[in-house]
Amino acid sequence: MNILFVADPLEVFKTYKDTTFSMMREAQRRGHRISACEPRHLSWRSGGLVHADVREIALTGTEEEWFQVQRTERRALRDFDAVLMRKDPPFDTEFFYATHMLEQAQREGAKVFNRPSALRDHPEKLAILEFPQFVSPTLVTRSADEVREFHAEHGDIILKPLDGMGGMGIFRVGPDGLNLGSIIETLNHHGATTIMVQRFVPxxxxxxxxxxxxxxxxxxxxxxxxxxxxxxxxxxxxxxxxxxxxxxxxxxxxxxxxxxxxxxxxxxxxxxxxxxxxxxxxxxxxxxxxxxxxxxxxxxxxxxxxxxxxxxxxxxxxxx
The missing domain is CATH 3.30.470.20 (ATP-grasp fold, B domain)
Incomplete structure (x- = not known):
């Protein structure tokens, strides 16, 4: 197969732990060809196809210079056997736009994993709402009053932004309610932003x-x-x-x-x-x-x- 990885810049990969790198290594071991680009390299023009400026690479097996560029070219995404969307969060507007570009490529015949529409339909915090049987008591709201009511009911809670990653912006508030008001203001921006609140799971x-x-x-x-x-x-x-x-x-x-x-x-x-x-x-x-x-x-x-x-x-x- 000829595989395109849409990912963060290769130069910032931490290969000793990076999952995308481990995918590339296994793919190359099996004889598949590997190319890579970033979301910013995607483009489309009327009358044409979704293209990207891609680098075909070979993994070297060393840590410092872990890849070598075999060639750089502009290619239609549908020319690849598989396109893997591996851009790290956050799911910001540019990520959102990239999914639309990838969806257009999919309509043109590209095989994209994970499916772009599914990426949009399953925001990582809110996707759990579909499975309430597995979820601890949870509140999604902009309302400071609702958060205070939830805290009064459960005593020990976790508050977090919906667009966070790597634990960013997560707060715990215990039964004493210390700093609850300030934390709510910080996360919901005085009612302008939706947040998630959950009962603390010890x-x-x-x-x-x-x-x-x-x-x-x-x-x-x-x-x-x-x-x-x-x-x-x-x-x-x-x-x-x-x-x-x-x-x-x-x-x-x-x-x-x-x-x-x-x-x-x-x-x-x-x-x-x-x-x-x-x-x-x-x-x-x-x-x-x-x-x-x-x-x-x-x-x-x-x-x-x-x-x-x-x-x-x-x-x-x-x-x-």
Whole structure:
């Protein structure tokens, strides 16, 4: 296959942990060709096709100069066997516009994973609303009064912005309500911005688990991101410690309910965040944790992903 990765600049990849890099490495190992571009390189002109300025690359196997550019060219996205949208969050207006460009490319014949419309339809915080049976008590609102009522009912709560990533902007407020008003103002901008509030789940001390669903199938291991010191956030970007472990029966129940449904909608790769028994987030933009799980358990997550990608491309060819 000839695969195009739409991602962040290659020069900023941290290859020792980057999931997109691990996908590229496995794809190259199987003999697939790899190209890369950024969302800013996408363009379309009336009467033509969605194109991108792409770099075909070869991985070198070294850390410092980890890729070599074989050629740089302008190509239509439909000329690739698969286009992988792997741009990291945040899901801002430019990401939104990129999904529309990719959707146009899809109409022209490109095979895009994850499906652009599915990326738009599943905002990572709000997607859990479809599965209330797995969610801890949750409030989505702009209203400061509703937040205060929710706090009065549950006592210990988490507040977070809907567009955050890596634990950014997450606050915990305990029964004393200390700084609740200031935190609400900071997050909802005096009622102008919608926020999410959830009852605090004390099982966070055992980790915020990333459960991977690939092609509708559940990976047998997850990555528990465990908060360190006085930190309440388990996100690796916030200093959490990543510990790979077998998924629990509850993890499997959640993933086997949610995963196949999302796969049918065009989400080849999904990362579910689970704290205790509760689903807290559904990650679809660029789910990670491949290398951590593989290195700690020996289970080859990149191989599972490329297997699913090859199957999806072959299935599309059969349908066509």
């Amino acid at each position: 099982e966070i001390i055992h980790g915020d688990k990333r459960v991977l669903v690939i092609g509708g199938k559940v990976a047998p291991f997850c990555l528990a991101r465990i908060p360190q010191g006085t930190e309440v956030r388990g996100n690796l970007a916030a200093g959490g410690k990543g510990v790979a472990q077998p998924i629990s029966e509850r993890d499997r129940e959640i993933a086997e309910t949610v995963g196949p449904l999302l796969a049918e909608r065009g989400l080849l790769l999904v990362g579910l965040d689970v704290i205790g028994d509760c689903l807290t987030e559904i990650n679809v933009t660029s789910p990670t944790a491949f290398q951590e799980i593989t290195n700690q358990t020996g289970f080859d997550v990149p191989a599972m992903f490329v297997d699913a990608l090859e199957e999806a491309v072959d299935r599309d060819r059969t349908v066509i």
